[in-house]
Amino acid sequence: MPRVPVTTSRREQILSEAARLFARHGFHGVSIDGIGAAVGVSGPALYRHFPSKEGLLAEMLVGISEHLLAGGQERAAEHADPAALLEALIAFHTDFALRQPELITVQDRDLANLPDVARRRVRGLQRAYVEIWVDALVRAGLAPGEETARVGAHAAFGLMNSTPRSAGHTRADVAAPVLVAMTRDALHALRSAT
Amino acid sequence: MPRVPVTTSRREQILSEAARLFARHGFHGVSIDGIGAAVGVSGPALYRHFPSKEGLLAEMLVGISEHLLAGGQERAAEHADPAALLEALIAFHTDFALRQPELITVQDRDLANLPDVARRRVRGLQRAYVEIWVDALVRAGLAPGEETARVGAHAAFGLMNSTPRSAGHTRADVAAPVLVAMTRDALHALRSAT
Protein backbone atom coordinates (compact mmCIF):
# COMPACT_ATOMS: atom_id res chain seq x y z
CA MET A 1 0.00 0.00 0.00
CA PRO A 2 1.66 3.23 -1.12
CA ARG A 3 2.54 5.42 1.76
CA VAL A 4 1.44 9.01 1.32
CA PRO A 5 4.47 11.27 1.62
CA VAL A 6 4.23 13.21 4.88
CA THR A 7 6.55 15.81 3.48
CA THR A 8 5.37 16.77 0.04
CA SER A 9 7.80 19.58 0.55
CA ARG A 10 10.92 17.80 -0.69
CA ARG A 11 9.81 17.75 -4.31
CA GLU A 12 8.66 21.37 -4.20
CA GLN A 13 11.78 22.34 -2.37
CA ILE A 14 13.94 20.78 -5.06
CA LEU A 15 11.94 22.43 -7.84
CA SER A 16 12.19 25.79 -6.14
CA GLU A 17 15.90 25.67 -5.42
CA ALA A 18 16.64 24.27 -8.87
CA ALA A 19 14.73 27.17 -10.42
CA ARG A 20 16.81 29.64 -8.44
CA LEU A 21 20.05 27.97 -9.51
CA PHE A 22 19.02 27.48 -13.15
CA ALA A 23 18.04 31.14 -13.33
CA ARG A 24 21.40 32.26 -12.02
CA HIS A 25 23.77 29.84 -13.77
CA GLY A 26 21.80 28.19 -16.55
CA PHE A 27 20.78 24.56 -16.83
CA HIS A 28 24.21 23.27 -17.77
CA GLY A 29 25.89 25.56 -15.27
CA VAL A 30 24.31 23.73 -12.34
CA SER A 31 25.25 20.21 -11.31
CA ILE A 32 23.10 17.56 -9.71
CA ASP A 33 25.34 17.80 -6.67
CA GLY A 34 24.80 21.54 -6.61
CA ILE A 35 21.04 21.18 -6.53
CA GLY A 36 21.30 18.51 -3.89
CA ALA A 37 23.51 20.69 -1.74
CA ALA A 38 21.01 23.55 -2.01
CA VAL A 39 18.29 21.46 -0.40
CA GLY A 40 20.56 19.79 2.11
CA VAL A 41 20.83 16.33 0.58
CA SER A 42 23.66 15.13 -1.51
CA GLY A 43 23.71 14.45 -5.23
CA PRO A 44 22.02 11.29 -6.42
CA ALA A 45 19.24 11.64 -3.85
CA LEU A 46 17.37 13.63 -6.47
CA TYR A 47 16.77 10.44 -8.42
CA ARG A 48 14.32 9.40 -5.72
CA HIS A 49 12.13 12.29 -6.83
CA PHE A 50 12.87 12.87 -10.52
CA PRO A 51 13.80 10.49 -13.32
CA SER A 52 16.65 12.66 -14.57
CA LYS A 53 18.03 16.18 -14.59
CA GLU A 54 16.18 16.85 -17.83
CA GLY A 55 13.04 15.43 -16.29
CA LEU A 56 13.35 17.93 -13.48
CA LEU A 57 13.65 20.78 -15.96
CA ALA A 58 10.73 19.40 -17.94
CA GLU A 59 8.46 19.35 -14.92
CA MET A 60 9.45 22.90 -14.10
CA LEU A 61 8.82 24.31 -17.59
CA VAL A 62 5.63 22.36 -18.19
CA GLY A 63 4.38 23.58 -14.84
CA ILE A 64 5.02 27.19 -15.75
CA SER A 65 3.37 26.91 -19.16
CA GLU A 66 0.35 25.18 -17.72
CA HIS A 67 0.01 27.80 -15.03
CA LEU A 68 0.14 30.63 -17.54
CA LEU A 69 -2.28 28.98 -19.93
CA ALA A 70 -4.71 28.15 -17.12
CA GLY A 71 -4.58 31.74 -15.90
CA GLY A 72 -5.17 33.01 -19.42
CA GLN A 73 -8.12 30.70 -19.99
CA GLU A 74 -9.62 31.70 -16.66
CA ARG A 75 -9.44 35.38 -17.58
CA ALA A 76 -10.83 34.69 -21.05
CA ALA A 77 -13.80 32.89 -19.54
CA GLU A 78 -14.48 35.74 -17.13
CA HIS A 79 -14.36 38.61 -19.62
CA ALA A 80 -16.45 38.78 -22.74
CA ASP A 81 -15.27 42.29 -23.50
CA PRO A 82 -11.87 42.07 -25.21
CA ALA A 83 -10.60 45.34 -23.76
CA ALA A 84 -11.41 44.19 -20.25
CA LEU A 85 -9.84 40.83 -21.02
CA LEU A 86 -6.61 42.52 -22.10
CA GLU A 87 -6.50 44.47 -18.85
CA ALA A 88 -6.96 41.27 -16.88
CA LEU A 89 -4.29 39.48 -18.91
CA ILE A 90 -1.81 42.29 -18.36
CA ALA A 91 -2.45 42.28 -14.64
CA PHE A 92 -2.16 38.52 -14.45
CA HIS A 93 1.04 38.22 -16.43
CA THR A 94 2.75 41.16 -14.77
CA ASP A 95 1.93 39.76 -11.39
CA PHE A 96 3.38 36.39 -12.29
CA ALA A 97 6.54 37.90 -13.76
CA LEU A 98 7.12 40.00 -10.68
CA ARG A 99 6.43 37.18 -8.26
CA GLN A 100 8.45 34.51 -10.04
CA PRO A 101 11.31 36.14 -11.89
CA GLU A 102 13.43 32.98 -11.74
CA LEU A 103 10.76 30.93 -13.46
CA ILE A 104 10.43 33.54 -16.19
CA THR A 105 14.17 33.49 -16.71
CA VAL A 106 14.44 29.73 -16.89
CA GLN A 107 11.44 29.42 -19.14
CA ASP A 108 12.78 31.46 -21.98
CA ARG A 109 16.43 30.62 -21.56
CA ASP A 110 16.49 26.87 -21.08
CA LEU A 111 13.69 25.72 -23.32
CA ALA A 112 16.36 24.46 -25.72
CA ASN A 113 17.69 22.06 -23.11
CA LEU A 114 14.48 20.08 -22.93
CA PRO A 115 14.22 16.65 -24.52
CA ASP A 116 12.17 16.74 -27.70
CA VAL A 117 8.91 15.45 -26.31
CA ALA A 118 8.76 17.88 -23.43
CA ARG A 119 9.87 20.76 -25.61
CA ARG A 120 7.02 20.16 -28.01
CA ARG A 121 4.65 20.02 -25.08
CA VAL A 122 5.83 23.34 -23.69
CA ARG A 123 5.81 24.96 -27.11
CA GLY A 124 2.22 23.88 -27.60
CA LEU A 125 1.13 25.31 -24.26
CA GLN A 126 2.96 28.54 -24.95
CA ARG A 127 1.36 28.82 -28.35
CA ALA A 128 -2.09 28.38 -26.87
CA TYR A 129 -1.36 31.09 -24.33
CA VAL A 130 -0.16 33.45 -27.03
CA GLU A 131 -3.32 32.76 -29.02
CA ILE A 132 -5.45 34.02 -26.16
CA TRP A 133 -3.61 37.32 -26.35
CA VAL A 134 -3.69 37.42 -30.14
CA ASP A 135 -7.39 36.75 -30.19
CA ALA A 136 -8.08 39.46 -27.62
CA LEU A 137 -5.95 41.97 -29.51
CA VAL A 138 -7.73 41.35 -32.79
CA ARG A 139 -11.18 41.38 -31.23
CA ALA A 140 -10.37 44.58 -29.37
CA GLY A 141 -9.54 46.17 -32.71
CA LEU A 142 -5.99 46.93 -31.64
CA ALA A 143 -4.36 44.83 -34.32
CA PRO A 144 -5.44 44.64 -37.96
CA GLY A 145 -4.42 41.00 -38.30
CA GLU A 146 -3.02 38.03 -36.47
CA GLU A 147 0.53 38.60 -37.61
CA THR A 148 0.72 42.08 -36.16
CA ALA A 149 -1.05 40.86 -33.05
CA ARG A 150 1.52 38.12 -32.57
CA VAL A 151 4.42 40.53 -32.83
CA GLY A 152 2.64 42.76 -30.35
CA ALA A 153 1.98 39.92 -27.93
CA HIS A 154 5.59 38.76 -27.96
CA ALA A 155 6.73 42.33 -27.49
CA ALA A 156 4.40 42.70 -24.52
CA PHE A 157 5.82 39.52 -22.98
CA GLY A 158 9.33 40.85 -23.48
CA LEU A 159 8.34 44.04 -21.73
CA MET A 160 6.65 42.40 -18.76
CA ASN A 161 9.35 39.74 -18.51
CA SER A 162 12.05 42.39 -18.24
CA THR A 163 11.41 42.13 -14.55
CA PRO A 164 14.36 39.84 -13.78
CA ARG A 165 16.70 42.45 -15.25
CA SER A 166 15.49 45.40 -13.21
CA ALA A 167 14.34 43.49 -10.16
CA GLY A 168 16.98 43.32 -7.52
CA HIS A 169 17.32 47.08 -7.57
CA THR A 170 13.61 47.82 -7.61
CA ARG A 171 10.75 46.83 -5.34
CA ALA A 172 7.91 44.93 -6.98
CA ASP A 173 5.15 47.23 -5.76
CA VAL A 174 6.76 50.22 -7.42
CA ALA A 175 7.58 48.37 -10.64
CA ALA A 176 4.15 46.78 -11.06
CA PRO A 177 2.06 49.84 -11.99
CA VAL A 178 4.83 51.08 -14.25
CA LEU A 179 4.98 47.83 -16.19
CA VAL A 180 1.21 47.59 -16.42
CA ALA A 181 0.90 51.11 -17.82
CA MET A 182 3.74 50.61 -20.26
CA THR A 183 2.30 47.35 -21.55
CA ARG A 184 -1.15 48.84 -21.97
CA ASP A 185 0.12 51.80 -23.96
CA ALA A 186 2.47 49.64 -25.98
CA LEU A 187 -0.42 47.48 -27.07
CA HIS A 188 -2.57 50.48 -27.87
CA ALA A 189 0.24 51.69 -30.11
CA LEU A 190 -0.48 48.74 -32.37
CA ARG A 191 -3.51 50.59 -33.68
CA SER A 192 -1.69 53.61 -34.98
CA ALA A 193 1.39 51.73 -36.07
CA THR A 194 -0.14 50.17 -39.11
CA MET B 1 57.90 40.61 -39.23
CA PRO B 2 54.30 39.66 -38.46
CA ARG B 3 52.48 38.52 -41.54
CA VAL B 4 49.18 40.30 -42.09
CA PRO B 5 46.40 37.69 -42.26
CA VAL B 6 45.25 37.48 -45.87
CA THR B 7 41.95 36.12 -44.69
CA THR B 8 40.74 38.22 -41.80
CA SER B 9 37.55 36.33 -42.41
CA ARG B 10 38.40 33.27 -40.33
CA ARG B 11 38.09 35.09 -37.01
CA GLU B 12 34.90 36.87 -38.05
CA GLN B 13 33.57 33.67 -39.51
CA ILE B 14 34.13 31.83 -36.24
CA LEU B 15 32.54 34.62 -34.22
CA SER B 16 29.54 34.69 -36.50
CA GLU B 17 28.95 30.94 -36.58
CA ALA B 18 29.54 30.66 -32.86
CA ALA B 19 26.93 33.35 -32.26
CA ARG B 20 24.42 31.43 -34.31
CA LEU B 21 25.14 28.22 -32.43
CA PHE B 22 25.22 29.82 -28.98
CA ALA B 23 21.90 31.50 -29.72
CA ARG B 24 20.29 28.21 -30.66
CA HIS B 25 21.79 25.85 -28.09
CA GLY B 26 23.35 27.98 -25.40
CA PHE B 27 27.03 28.33 -24.54
CA HIS B 28 27.34 24.96 -22.83
CA GLY B 29 25.19 23.30 -25.44
CA VAL B 30 27.79 23.89 -28.13
CA SER B 31 31.14 22.13 -28.26
CA ILE B 32 34.43 23.38 -29.61
CA ASP B 33 34.22 20.64 -32.22
CA GLY B 34 30.75 21.84 -33.16
CA ILE B 35 31.94 25.38 -33.77
CA GLY B 36 34.89 24.09 -35.72
CA ALA B 37 32.67 21.94 -37.90
CA ALA B 38 30.41 24.92 -38.62
CA VAL B 39 33.30 26.83 -40.18
CA GLY B 40 34.82 23.83 -41.89
CA VAL B 41 37.82 23.25 -39.66
CA SER B 42 38.01 20.70 -36.95
CA GLY B 43 38.04 21.23 -33.21
CA PRO B 44 41.24 22.53 -31.68
CA ALA B 45 41.94 24.76 -34.68
CA LEU B 46 40.01 27.46 -32.85
CA TYR B 47 42.86 27.82 -30.40
CA ARG B 48 44.85 29.41 -33.21
CA HIS B 49 42.39 32.31 -33.07
CA PHE B 50 41.07 32.47 -29.53
CA PRO B 51 42.68 31.69 -26.18
CA SER B 52 39.75 29.60 -24.97
CA LYS B 53 36.06 28.96 -25.44
CA GLU B 54 35.30 31.51 -22.74
CA GLY B 55 37.62 33.94 -24.46
CA LEU B 56 35.61 33.56 -27.62
CA LEU B 57 32.40 34.30 -25.77
CA ALA B 58 34.05 37.23 -24.04
CA GLU B 59 35.09 38.82 -27.31
CA MET B 60 31.59 38.37 -28.67
CA LEU B 61 29.81 39.92 -25.69
CA VAL B 62 32.29 42.75 -25.22
CA GLY B 63 31.94 43.52 -28.91
CA ILE B 64 28.17 43.75 -28.65
CA SER B 65 28.24 45.96 -25.57
CA GLU B 66 30.81 48.25 -27.10
CA HIS B 67 28.81 48.54 -30.29
CA LEU B 68 25.65 49.44 -28.39
CA LEU B 69 27.38 51.93 -26.15
CA ALA B 70 29.16 53.56 -29.09
CA GLY B 71 25.87 53.85 -30.97
CA GLY B 72 24.24 55.37 -27.92
CA GLN B 73 27.01 57.88 -27.39
CA GLU B 74 26.93 58.86 -31.04
CA ARG B 75 23.19 59.56 -30.88
CA ALA B 76 23.59 61.45 -27.61
CA ALA B 77 26.24 63.68 -29.19
CA GLU B 78 24.03 64.38 -32.18
CA HIS B 79 20.85 65.29 -30.35
CA ALA B 80 20.63 67.96 -27.70
CA ASP B 81 16.87 67.64 -27.47
CA PRO B 82 16.06 64.68 -25.23
CA ALA B 83 12.87 63.79 -27.09
CA ALA B 84 14.72 63.64 -30.39
CA LEU B 85 17.49 61.64 -28.71
CA LEU B 86 14.97 59.09 -27.50
CA GLU B 87 13.58 58.68 -30.98
CA ALA B 88 17.08 58.12 -32.32
CA LEU B 89 17.90 55.63 -29.58
CA ILE B 90 14.73 53.67 -30.26
CA ALA B 91 15.48 53.53 -33.97
CA PHE B 92 19.07 52.50 -33.34
CA HIS B 93 18.32 49.78 -30.84
CA THR B 94 15.39 48.35 -32.77
CA ASP B 95 17.46 48.20 -35.90
CA PHE B 96 20.24 46.35 -34.11
CA ALA B 97 17.85 43.89 -32.49
CA LEU B 98 16.20 43.10 -35.80
CA ARG B 99 19.47 42.77 -37.69
CA GLN B 100 21.31 40.67 -35.10
CA PRO B 101 18.80 38.60 -33.18
CA GLU B 102 21.41 35.94 -32.36
CA LEU B 103 23.69 38.49 -30.73
CA ILE B 104 20.81 39.84 -28.66
CA THR B 105 19.94 36.33 -27.55
CA VAL B 106 23.46 35.39 -26.57
CA GLN B 107 24.05 38.67 -24.80
CA ASP B 108 21.32 38.35 -22.25
CA ARG B 109 21.41 34.60 -21.92
CA ASP B 110 25.07 33.72 -21.61
CA LEU B 111 26.43 36.64 -19.66
CA ALA B 112 26.63 34.32 -16.67
CA ASN B 113 29.07 32.05 -18.48
CA LEU B 114 31.73 34.72 -18.76
CA PRO B 115 34.82 34.66 -16.57
CA ASP B 116 34.65 37.29 -13.84
CA VAL B 117 36.86 39.91 -15.44
CA ALA B 118 35.03 39.93 -18.76
CA ARG B 119 31.66 39.84 -17.05
CA ARG B 120 32.47 42.95 -15.06
CA ARG B 121 33.62 44.63 -18.24
CA VAL B 122 30.39 43.81 -20.09
CA ARG B 123 28.27 44.84 -17.13
CA GLY B 124 30.04 48.18 -17.00
CA LEU B 125 29.45 48.83 -20.68
CA GLN B 126 25.81 47.82 -20.37
CA ARG B 127 25.35 50.09 -17.39
CA ALA B 128 26.80 53.02 -19.30
CA TYR B 129 24.42 52.34 -22.18
CA VAL B 130 21.46 52.15 -19.85
CA GLU B 131 22.49 55.43 -18.29
CA ILE B 132 22.22 57.17 -21.66
CA TRP B 133 18.60 56.05 -21.82
CA VAL B 134 17.91 56.91 -18.20
CA ASP B 135 19.36 60.36 -18.62
CA ALA B 136 17.34 61.02 -21.77
CA LEU B 137 14.13 59.81 -20.10
CA VAL B 138 14.61 62.05 -17.08
CA ARG B 139 15.59 65.09 -19.16
CA ALA B 140 12.63 64.53 -21.47
CA GLY B 141 10.38 64.69 -18.43
CA LEU B 142 9.05 61.20 -19.05
CA ALA B 143 10.25 59.77 -15.77
CA PRO B 144 10.08 61.51 -12.40
CA GLY B 145 13.30 59.94 -11.18
CA GLU B 146 16.14 57.66 -12.11
CA GLU B 147 14.62 54.56 -10.55
CA THR B 148 11.47 54.75 -12.64
CA ALA B 149 13.54 55.61 -15.67
CA ARG B 150 15.69 52.53 -15.15
CA VAL B 151 12.69 50.25 -14.92
CA GLY B 152 11.34 51.88 -18.06
CA ALA B 153 14.61 51.50 -19.94
CA HIS B 154 14.92 47.81 -19.09
CA ALA B 155 11.32 47.28 -20.08
CA ALA B 156 11.95 49.01 -23.40
CA PHE B 157 14.95 46.74 -24.01
CA GLY B 158 12.82 43.72 -23.24
CA LEU B 159 10.25 44.91 -25.71
CA MET B 160 12.68 45.63 -28.53
CA ASN B 161 14.68 42.49 -27.81
CA SER B 162 11.56 40.36 -28.16
CA THR B 163 12.57 40.17 -31.79
CA PRO B 164 14.23 36.74 -31.61
CA ARG B 165 10.96 35.28 -30.32
CA SER B 166 8.72 36.60 -33.07
CA ALA B 167 11.30 36.73 -35.84
CA GLY B 168 11.33 33.63 -37.93
CA HIS B 169 7.62 34.00 -38.54
CA THR B 170 7.72 37.73 -39.25
CA ARG B 171 9.69 39.83 -41.72
CA ALA B 172 11.87 42.53 -40.23
CA ASP B 173 10.47 45.37 -42.31
CA VAL B 174 6.97 44.74 -41.01
CA ALA B 175 8.06 44.22 -37.42
CA ALA B 176 10.28 47.32 -37.24
CA PRO B 177 7.64 50.09 -37.30
CA VAL B 178 5.48 48.10 -34.92
CA LEU B 179 8.26 47.74 -32.37
CA VAL B 180 9.28 51.37 -32.72
CA ALA B 181 5.74 52.60 -32.12
CA MET B 182 5.21 50.25 -29.18
CA THR B 183 8.45 51.29 -27.54
CA ARG B 184 7.70 54.98 -28.00
CA ASP B 185 4.26 54.71 -26.46
CA ALA B 186 5.47 52.44 -23.69
CA LEU B 187 8.03 55.04 -22.67
CA HIS B 188 5.47 57.84 -22.84
CA ALA B 189 3.32 55.82 -20.48
CA LEU B 190 5.95 56.40 -17.81
CA ARG B 191 4.64 59.93 -17.42
CA SER B 192 1.13 59.01 -16.46
CA ALA B 193 2.07 55.89 -14.53
CA THR B 194 3.44 57.68 -11.53
Place this chain on the structure above:
DNA sequence: TCGTCACGTTAACGCTCATTCACGTTAGCG
Protein backbone atom coordinates in the same frame (compact mmCIF):
# COMPACT_ATOMS: atom_id res chain seq x y z
C1' DT C 1 7.36 -7.98 15.52
C1' DC C 2 8.34 -8.26 10.92
C1' DG C 3 8.48 -6.91 6.20
C1' DT C 4 8.43 -3.25 3.20
C1' DC C 5 8.86 1.08 1.26
C1' DA C 6 10.43 5.94 1.18
C1' DC C 7 14.46 8.20 1.27
C1' DG C 8 19.47 8.70 1.79
C1' DT C 9 24.44 7.71 1.37
C1' DT C 10 29.00 6.75 -0.87
C1' DA C 11 31.61 4.61 -4.53
C1' DA C 12 32.15 3.41 -9.23
C1' DC C 13 31.27 3.76 -14.29
C1' DG C 14 31.38 5.98 -18.68
C1' DC C 15 30.95 9.71 -21.52
C1' DT C 16 31.55 14.32 -23.04
C1' DC C 17 34.48 18.00 -23.68
C1' DA C 18 37.98 21.75 -23.17
C1' DT C 19 42.63 21.97 -23.56
C1' DT C 20 47.40 20.54 -24.81
C1' DC C 21 50.95 18.09 -27.68
C1' DA C 22 53.55 16.59 -31.51
C1' DC C 23 53.50 16.92 -35.91
C1' DG C 24 52.48 18.58 -41.03
C1' DT C 25 51.99 22.15 -44.73
C1' DT C 26 51.95 26.26 -47.15
C1' DA C 27 53.39 31.01 -48.33
C1' DG C 28 56.03 34.94 -48.07
C1' DC C 29 60.46 37.45 -46.61
C1' DG C 30 65.42 37.93 -46.46
Place this chain on the structure above:
DNA sequence: CGCTAACGTGAATGAGCGTTAACGTGACGA
Protein backbone atom coordinates in the same frame (compact mmCIF):
# COMPACT_ATOMS: atom_id res chain seq x y z
C1' DC D 1 66.46 28.85 -51.66
C1' DG D 2 65.57 28.15 -46.90
C1' DC D 3 63.63 29.98 -42.45
C1' DT D 4 59.76 31.10 -40.15
C1' DA D 5 55.17 31.91 -38.83
C1' DA D 6 50.29 31.20 -39.70
C1' DC D 7 47.14 27.76 -39.67
C1' DG D 8 45.60 22.88 -39.44
C1' DT D 9 45.34 18.01 -37.95
C1' DG D 10 44.63 13.93 -35.11
C1' DA D 11 45.76 11.76 -30.73
C1' DA D 12 46.23 12.06 -25.72
C1' DT D 13 45.01 14.05 -21.23
C1' DG D 14 42.32 15.13 -17.43
C1' DA D 15 38.45 16.98 -15.24
C1' DG D 16 33.51 17.31 -14.51
C1' DC D 17 29.28 15.32 -14.33
C1' DG D 18 24.96 12.50 -15.04
C1' DT D 19 23.65 8.18 -13.87
C1' DT D 20 23.65 3.56 -11.68
C1' DA D 21 24.82 0.16 -8.08
C1' DA D 22 25.16 -1.56 -3.50
C1' DC D 23 24.04 -0.74 0.69
C1' DG D 24 21.80 1.45 5.15
C1' DT D 25 17.85 3.10 8.16
C1' DG D 26 13.74 4.40 10.29
C1' DA D 27 8.68 4.35 10.30
C1' DC D 28 4.37 2.49 9.34
C1' DG D 29 0.78 -1.30 8.11
C1' DA D 30 -0.46 -6.07 8.82
